[in-house]
Amino acid sequence: MLLFTRPLPKLASSAKAFDAAGLDAVGAATCDIVYVKSERNAISTFLAETRVDVIIVTSVYAVDAAEDAVQSLIEKAVPNSSLPLIIAVGDATAKKLHHALCAIPQQISPLVILTPEIHTSEGILAMPLLNEAKGKQVVIIKGEGGRQLIADGLTAKGASCQSFCVYRTEQLTDPIYTKCWKVEDVRGIIATSEAMAMQLIHSQGHAILSLPWLTVSERIAVSLRKRGVTEVFVCHRATDQALIAWVKDNWEY
Template sequence: MQQGLPLAGKTIVVTRPRAQAKALGRAIAAQGGRAFYFPLLEITPVEDAAPLRAVAARLEDYRLAIFISPNAVQHALPILLAGRHWPPGLQPVAVGPGTLKALEQAGVNGCLCPRQRFDSEALLDLPELSAAALAGQQVLILRGNGGRELLGDTLANRGARVERVACYQRRGPGAGQEEFLAALSAEALHGLTLSSSEALAHLLELAGAEHKAHLERLPLFVSHARIADKARAAGLSQVVLTEPGDAGLLAGLCAYNGSRP
């Protein structure tokens, strides 16, 4: 145990999809804690990539290409850019810093991205997504299956011609459920990080009535006010709202645990 570090002796559940979980886990370990990996969302490619290949064939027709998450970048770009470069007239848009980083690492630069909040509402506040900028323009939204419709519906109401394409699928937790519930029941966990409302829904369903009391005593660190509101509405009172991203979750974890005896 690394005494003196804010997370010394703490076991923190990291619920990000498997491909995005390790960075936060390493950061937790650097602060003395132990990461308990339990993805509440499993990410897989779409079963039918034909719609994605269809938009790839006419990528130059779009004014904006909006990537909803790093997963969208990971699963869409290999098909969109197979044997070609990013079209110079197509403006890439990232919903947040993780998505922005994924695009830049793939060689797609000059992206639009909100500077503070990282959600659909923040994207819609950008002047480049205003009605004056997009009326009559074609907009491509690259996302997972399902999800919120606010962004696409609002852009359509602003006069854009919007096409939504699913490039990956989200599923609930697979392996590791019994281990997680056993650790939860034994109160061997000291915090749980959440970064999506969908992950919260899976957590509540998994805990059910049998484990609800244990879950109510576990501090939840959430990176968006919408997730915090839903957690509290579900009866969870130990909810800590952090700044966005891994850095925000880590800072919230350290501040919370550093203030505890």
């Protein structure tokens, strides 16, 4: 059996994906997502007063706010004007953005949505198109308490960055699981964020440290090793499909 972490809003869909792939897996939600409406409104106000070159969307949970922001830009745009470049941190975020923004008026220049080669903050900063960030106005749509690496890195390159924290994660009192399970049945753990990994360790104790772990960045892997996990692997894509493919290619299930 596999044990994987997801925030509560994504738990059911991920469990369905693992089940459809023929993998015996139990999902664990250690946190929920709470949206911050005031920050979403603040984005539209900022865009009404400021010309923006790049919008960076760091999570699927930031997509709705990004959609509102882009729609407000489209409404005030003149024919043949250009829209900001949009960078999505990963495939799932990009796919949701494409779906949300597919109805773009023909008189507006096409919307460009790009993803980095490695789906992390480090991957975004490594994108060649951001090497010449000096003088660029960048809006970062993210979660409350998230990393400041993108803003700090782009500011160091001479960009002007404005971050909007449109959601926050709230730790659940007890994890919610998709089905009953026992630690002795688990043969591998998939952790898609450092916070959820640490919450899972806190709830389950040292019993799960000896199991093989799969995570989505070397940064999280380093953190897990420091906590005592001896066998950690990295898949640089956080989608259900990428994780399932990695497991089928590398673990015997």
